[in-house]
Amino acid sequence: MILKQICVVGAGTMGAGIAQVCAVARYRVTLVDLDPKQLDRAKESINNSLGRFAHKNKLSEPVSTIMARIEYCQELAVCGNADMAIEAVYEDIEVKTGIIQELSQVIDSSAIIGTNTSAISITALAAAAIKPERVIGIHFFNPVPMLKAVEVVRGMETRDDTMDVTTQFITSLGKRPIVVNHDIPGFLLNRINLPSNLEAIRMVEQGVATIEDVDQGVKLAFGRPMGIFELGDLVGLDVTLNACDAIYNETKDPKYLPPVLLRRMVKAGRLGKKTGNGWYAYNADGSKVVPASSATKKD
Ligand SMILES: NC(=O)c1ccc[n+]([C@@H]2O[C@H](COP(=O)([O-])OP(=O)(O)OC[C@H]3O[C@@H](n4cnc5c(N)ncnc54)[C@H](O)[C@@H]3O)[C@@H](O)[C@H]2O)c1
Structure with missing residues (x-):
C-alpha cells in the first residue's frame, strides 16, 4: 500500500x-x-x-x-x-x-x-x-x-x-x-520514563532538592539533553498528569500515582511552556523569566 x-x-x-x-x-x-x-x-x-x-x-x-x-x-x-x-x-x-x-x-x-x-x-x-x-x-x-x-x-x-x-x-x-506488541497502559517508553519523573516531583515536593538541581543533576550525571522539569514543561504538566492517571487507574501500581504537587500545578493552570508558567516561568519568546523554585514557591 x-x-x-x-x-x-x-x-x-x-x-x-x-x-x-x-x-x-x-x-x-x-x-x-x-x-x-x-x-x-x-x-x-x-x-x-x-x-x-x-x-x-x-x-x-x-x-x-x-x-x-x-x-x-x-x-x-x-x-x-x-x-x-x-x-x-x-x-x-x-x-x-x-x-x-x-x-x-x-x-x-x-x-x-x-x-x-x-x-x-x-x-x-x-x-x-x-x-x-x-x-x-x-x-x-x-x-x-x-x-x-x-x-x-x-x-x-x-x-x-x-x-x-x-x-x-x-x-x-x-x-x-x-x-x-501489546496494548498495555502507557505503552513502552512512558512506562519506563514516568516513574522517574514522578519520583523527581516527589523529591521537590518533600524539599529534598530544588528543581534546578534535579535538572542539572540528570543532565550532568545521566547525559540527558534536557532536565526532567524542563522536558515536563515542554510536554505539558496536564499531559503528564493525564498519562499517569490513565496508567494508575488501569494498573493500580503506586509507581504511577501522581504526586499532589503535580495535581495542584495543573489545577492552577500552570501547564508549562504553553501557558507561560509551569515548573519554570517563561517569556513570550520561550525563554525562562524566573528561577524554577520561585515559580513553585508561590503555592
Ligand atoms: N504534548 C506532548 O508532549 C505529547 C507527547 C506525546 C503524545 N501526546 C498526545 O498527543 C495528543 C495531543 O497532544 P497535544 O499536546 O498536541 O495537545 P494540544 O492541547 O496542544 O492540542 C490539541 C488540539 O486538538 C484540537 N481539538 C480538540 N478537539 C478537536 C476536534 N473535535 N476536532 C479537531 N480538533 C480538535 C484542539 O483545538 C487543539 O488544537 C494527546 O493525546 C497527547 O496525550 C502529547
Whole structure:
C-alpha cells in the first residue's frame, strides 16, 4: 500500500509537528482543527521550525515548497481522500472516540487510522471504528521534528498489514519505529520514563532538592539533553498528569500515582511552556523569566 495523502486531526503541539515531518517527507498533508486560531498558530510554528532547519542546511527543498504541501481545514470531511489519518486531539477518551468514529465514516475502508494518544487504550479507541483492524497507536514524542523514536502500538484487533504499513511509513519519515506488541497502559517508553519523573516531583515536593538541581543533576550525571522539569514543561504538566492517571487507574501500581504537587500545578493552570508558567516561568519568546523554585514557591 502506497501512502500519499495524510490527514492529521488536532493542530496543537503534536499535530503541528506530525504535519511538518510528513510534509518534509513529501506526503501531502491536511491538518484539521476545530479552532481556526490553532490552525494559524500551527502554520506559524511549522514555518518557524522549518526556517530553523533551513538555516542549518538540513532541508533538501525550500521551506515554501514544503509549506505548500500542507492544507489547513476545520472540517473532518476533508479527510475523505486520506490514505492514513492520525488523530492528535486532547487526551480525552470521549473526544478521541468521537473523532475516530467520524473518521472511520469518512475515510476509505482500506485507510489506516492512527492515534497519537499517550496512554488511552488503542483497543478501546479502535472499538469506535468501523474497521478496528485498521486502527493503530502511532505515538510520536515531543518535539516531533527532533525526536526520532515513534512507538507503533498494536491494539487487540490491529491486523499485521496495518502494523507493517505503519512501520514502513514511520521509517519513511526518517524515524525509528519502536514496535509495542501489546496494548498495555502507557505503552513502552512512558512506562519506563514516568516513574522517574514522578519520583523527581516527589523529591521537590518533600524539599529534598530544588528543581534546578534535579535538572542539572540528570543532565550532568545521566547525559540527558534536557532536565526532567524542563522536558515536563515542554510536554505539558496536564499531559503528564493525564498519562499517569490513565496508567494508575488501569494498573493500580503506586509507581504511577501522581504526586499532589503535580495535581495542584495543573489545577492552577500552570501547564508549562504553553501557558507561560509551569515548573519554570517563561517569556513570550520561550525563554525562562524566573528561577524554577520561585515559580513553585508561590503555592
Ligand atoms: N504534548 C506532548 O508532549 C505529547 C507527547 C506525546 C503524545 N501526546 C498526545 O498527543 C495528543 C495531543 O497532544 P497535544 O499536546 O498536541 O495537545 P494540544 O492541547 O496542544 O492540542 C490539541 C488540539 O486538538 C484540537 N481539538 C480538540 N478537539 C478537536 C476536534 N473535535 N476536532 C479537531 N480538533 C480538535 C484542539 O483545538 C487543539 O488544537 C494527546 O493525546 C497527547 O496525550 C502529547
